[in-house]
Amino acid sequence: MSQPVSHPDPTAAPRTSSEGPPSLIRATGLRKSFGDFEAVRGIDLDVPAGEAFGFLGPNGAGKSSTMRMIAAVSPPSAGELRILGLDPATHGPQIRARLGVCPQEDTLDTELSIRDNLVVYGRYFGLPRSECASRADELLRFFQLQEKARQKVESLSGGMKRRLTIARSLINQPDLLLLDEPTTGLDPQARHVLWDKLFRLKQQGVTLVLTTHYMDEAEQLCDRLVVMDKGEIVAEGSPLALIREHSTREVTELRFGVGQHESLAERIDDLAERVEVLPDRLLLYTDDGEETLARVHERGLEPAAVLVRRSTLEDVFLHLTGRTLVD
Amino acid sequence: MTSVHVDPAPGRIERLNRQVDYWVTVYKRTWRGSVISSFLMPFLYVVAMGVLLGGLVDSGGASLDGAPSYLAYIAPGLVAAHAMQTAAGETMYPVLGAVKWNKTYLGMVATPLTPADIVTAHLGFVVFRVATACGAFLLVLGVFGLFTSVLGTVLAFFVQILIGLAFGTPLYAYSAGLKDPTPFAVIFRVLIMPLFLFSGAFFPVSNLPDAIEWLAWLSPLWHGVDLTRMLTLGTVDGPLALLHVVVLGTLAGVGYWWSIRRLTRRLMH
Structure with a gap:
């Protein structure tokens, strides 16, 4: 399948920040309020054509509100927003004509056949x-659904429904594909099939914008991502750059007896850049995990279990957005 | 994939045309279920109330606003009430369902279609349902010689569409903003049923006690019933007929405006 990326109408050409491809999404000071509640509190975005861009954040961070504004179905409360170089307040239908939208919840017509849905x-x-x-x-x-073409949507599994929803969002050969939590609720097999499809679309030049709270998904798919928390962007960059910037290269995890972690943390907090105390373990953020572990042993401490690993996006995410549940 | 020409700034007609296939599929899957309520039930009413009960009424020498028989009197009332019920049925659960349960509208609004396009196409389907249900009803009653003129019957047909919209659009607007369907049962019981029984379909509203006769004037269905009856019996009272049209037209117009407003708020918040 070829997905030609037709660039925005030259009469409405978006400003380009440099020599690179034109911005498909450009936002400045973008805000969204619902009554007294401010869901998005002034964010700036610039997504060039061909990029796979991710919004990462806990529930309630403002990801979906931002996506709805980008999808031109939710008027911004303040700030400037241009999609494909057009203003969604005045050119909503023209913008939506060139978008593909895969919403968080399937909006398929369950009584129609799979093919008729498309x-x-x-x-x-x-x-x-x-x-x-x-x-x-x-x-x-x-999307490997041709054998099911005549069946009703009701007969599909969750993963197949997601594939069908994404297939449907591509029927107009969009310049920009918006995916709101594309794999939430799917089993690992279904997620990997979907990632494979999305990766292939990306290689064909489709610009992808997705929200997720799965770190592995963000690492797999996104060239660049922003972490949102409480309506604001708290970090931005490629997955690797974010790890480099907001975490250390490695993490040493130490498990001692229950209740000991708090007091032991004080004895070793000079051994790592940062020490995090969890109920069941200590996390030592460090550039050389094995070296740090050796120093821990030098001090006569014998943890019940040890794990030395690379820092992940999850470490960055939890560091930036906290471990407390938001809802 | 080949590239095709797509109108980048489609007009209203084209935007409605784009939704025809959807509504055709909806009708294909629902028409069997609607055959009994749309085409059979009205005739059961005609037989039970018009023919069988009517025999009793006629032998009692009742005064029926100039109708030659109780059957001729009640027939236009039943047609008008049928227009109301058909429109109400298509603008309550189906609208809330498209917003809340199967979310069809949410899929639609992610395309170039606007909430106004969605409302208009849905109401177009309501008009189709009222036109087929009431059209068939009028045709059969006309064939049995219950109506005095062909022109009057044709005009009465268009009045049914007006009645359908006078009820359909405000109910659409109401449904488009609802959170859950509980009020629908209440609407059927305290609005649709009482209107059906007391809006002059079965007996002249002058038979109501004087204290509440004026209430019937507030009923949109009474305006529809009276207008339909004038046209089918050939007893048109010009100024009163005009008033009926204005009342029904105003409801339809305000309801349409309100529907677009409510659906826009619901989908584009």
Whole structure:
């Protein structure tokens, strides 16, 4: 399947920050309030064509509110927003004509056949029936759903429904694909199949913007991501750069007896850049985990269990957004 | 994939046309279920109330606003009430369902369609349902010679669509903003059923006690019933007919405006 990336209408050409590809999303001081509650508190974004861009954050961080504004179905409360170089307040339908949207919850028509879901949806974009039909068949093949084409949506598994929702969002060959938590609730096999498909779309030049709270998903798919917390962007960069910037290279995890961690932490807090105390273990953020472990042993401490590992995006995420539950 | 030409700034008609396939599929999967309520139930009412009860009424020498028989009197009332019920049925659960349960509207609004396009297409389907249900009803009653003129019957057909919209649009607006369906049962019991029984479909509203007769004037269905009856019996009272049209037209217009407003708020918040 070819996904030609047609660039925005030159008459509405977005400003380019440099020589690079044009910005598909540009936001400055973007805000969204619902009554007294401020879901998004002034964020800046710049997503060039061809990038896979991620929003990471705990529930309630403002990811979905931001996605809805980008999808041109939620007017910003303040700030400037340009999608494909156009203002969503005045050009909503024109923007949406060139977007693909995979919402957090499936909005498939459960009583229609799988193929009809695609064909009927393509009609909303003004595609002729014959074109809808041929694109539907192509998408069903790409997403390995062709054998199910005549079945009702109700008969599909969760993973298949997600694939169908993404297939549907591609019926208009969008310039920009928005995915709100694309793999939440799926089993590992289904997630990997979906990642494979998304990766292939990305290679075909489709610009992907996704929200997730799975760190592995963000590392797999995103060229660049922002971490959102309480409506603000708290970090931005590639997955590797974020780890480098907000965490150490390695982490040494030490387990002692229950209740000992708090007091033991004081005896070793000079051995690592940062020591985090959890109820069941100590985390020592350090550039050389084995070396740090040796020093711990030197001080006569014998942990019940030890793990030396690389820092992950999850460490960054928990460091930036905290370990407390938000909802 | 081949590239195709797509109108980048489609007009209202084109935007409605894009939704035709959706509504055709909806009708294909629901028409069997609606056959009994749309086409059979009305005739059970005609037989039970018009023919069988009517025999009793006619032998009692009741005054029926100039109708030659109770059957001729009640028939236009039943048609008008049927328009109301059909429109109400299509604008309550189906609207809330498209917003809340199967989220069809959420999928639609992620495309170039606007909430106004979605409302208009859905109401177009309501018009189709009212037109087929009431059209068939009028046709059969007309064939049995219950109506005095063909022109009057044709005009009465369009009045049914107006009645459908006068009820359909405010109910659509109401449903589009609802959080849960509990109020629907209440609406059926305290609005639709009482209107059905007391809006002059079965007996002249002058038979109501004087103290509450004026209440019937507030009923949109009474305006619809009276207008339909005037047209089918050939007893048109010009100024009163105009008033009926204005009342029903105002409800339909305000309801349409309100529907777009409520659905926009619900989908584009």
